[in-house]
Amino acid sequence: MTAVVDGPAAGFEHEALVYRGDDDLLTGLLAFVREGIGLGESVVVALPRPRLDLLGTALEDDAASVKFLDMAEIGRNPAQIIAVWDRLLQESTAAGRRLRGVGEPAFVGRRDVELLECRLHELLLNTAFDGGPSWRLLCPYDEVHLPRPVVRGALRTHPRAGTTAGRRTSPDYAPGEIADLFGAELPxxxxxxxxxxxxxxxxxxxxxxxxxxxxxxxxxxxxxxxxxxxxxxxxxxxxxxxxxxxxxxxxxxxxxxxxxxxxxxxxxxxxxxxxxxxxxxxxxxxxxxxxxxxxxxxxxxxxxxxxxxxxxxx
CATH class of the missing domain: 3.30.565.10 (Histidine kinase-like ATPase, C-terminal domain)
Structure with a gap:
């Protein structure tokens, strides 16, 4: 199957990719990453280690044009991830290149309490980068192994969402949930x-x-x-x-x-x-x-x- 990708757009594009299994994930990521390489963008992929190895192998020679980061390290605490993307965006902008990122903060194996913080993190990404330099961030969500509320939540935290068949504006996007989550009492x-x-x-x-x-x-x-x-x-x-x-x-x-x-x-x-x-x-x-x-x-x-x-x- 060939994934549907979109061309450059202005501003910050924050998208969720809901996938089912390794082959489906690769279909979506290979198209997205190779499009960025072809456009001369700075391409950064932040996934947990097994996914990094899977994608790196599938990219073959194109892997040399991608910066790989282990999300289990840079995103151990979800509240530290935005600073990483901000630094990468500043570096890309200074070099005169558009940034294209892949980030999977809500990866399989996270504890429930970590997944809750990933949801707040995903919402705050939009606040942090809306109105700034143009760049894209694609966030994969494992529909098979993640809890269903987490996958459904991705449609509420990303302005655009979909599958390898295509992504579009999410009618469920709910930026107002920031106030609800940030103001909620912890258990x-x-x-x-x-x-x-x-x-x-x-x-x-x-x-x-x-x-x-x-x-x-x-x-x-x-x-x-x-x-x-x-x-x-x-x-x-x-x-x-x-x-x-x-x-x-x-x-x-x-x-x-x-x-x-x-x-x-x-x-x-x-x-x-x-x-x-x-x-x-x-x-x-x-x-x-x-x-x-x-x-x-x-x-x-x-x-x-x-x-x-x-x-x-x-």
Whole structure:
């Protein structure tokens, strides 16, 4: 089967490709990637490793014209992916070339909580890049192995969606869901929780408390150090921007250690921490750093306050 591809368009084109099996995936990706190569575009493919190998082999000599990235590495925490695409877009634009990307953040094997963050990530891509330089991003979704709500959700997070037979404007696209997802309360823990509070002058003590919890649950020292740094950044943010005080909660979830920071502040920009802060920008550096270092970061904010939940896999 020959996939239907479209020519260049203005602005940011964000498309979902729903596929069934390896052959169907290759049909869609080979056409999309080779079209970009033929147009002289910068082509970047970010898939989990098995998919990278599959596509690289199928591309044969054309693989030399493609930059391959392992999505399990660059997108370990979905909140760090937008910064990667932003850097690649800046590099391509500076070189005078249009960027064409393939990205599969919601790959098979993700935990349910990660897939939830992938949905928010996909919606925020449109906010981050609409109105900027022209480029295309195609996001594959495995219809066979992913949960059905995840595949259906792709039609709501992408302005364009379809299959290898063709992609078109998605009537289900719902950009308004950003506010719903970003403002939603995270599920409460079912296991025992350790709690504490902090205010001005309490950052060192909060850092020590988090480190003690991390060591108690058996995290390796390098992950303890990451959580210590995250505790410093997030507690400081609460004190400076979240009303001067905050609370910390710690618990063990299945195969994970969770540390959560909450305060009474309101984050107006759901993209906070997802793009590299500019030199003149005030705020956002701490959350950006936490996003780059931690396994999974979930940030939610509404009139009820702000919560940042860090999950570290055991």
């Amino acid at each position: 409460r823990p079912v296991d025992a929780v350790l709690r504490g509070s902090y205010g001005d002058g309490d950052v060192p003590a909060t850092r020590r408390t988090v480190a003690q919890f991390a060591r108690t649950v058996g995290l390796p020292e390098e992950k303890v150090e990451v959580l210590e740094l995250a505790a410093s950044e997030l507690a400081t943010n609460s004190i400076r921007h979240g009303g001067g005080t905050g609370t910390v909660a710690m618990w063990v979830a299945p195969a994970a250690a969770v540390v959560e920071f909450s305060d009474s502040g309101l984050v107006a920009d759901p993209l906070i921490g997802r793009l590299m802060p500019s030199v003149e920008q005030e705020g956002g550096r701490g959350v950006f750093l936490v996003n780059q270092l931690c396994d999974l970061v979930q940030l939610r904010s509404s009139e009820r306050g702000t919560t940042v939940r860090i999950t570290t896999w055991l």
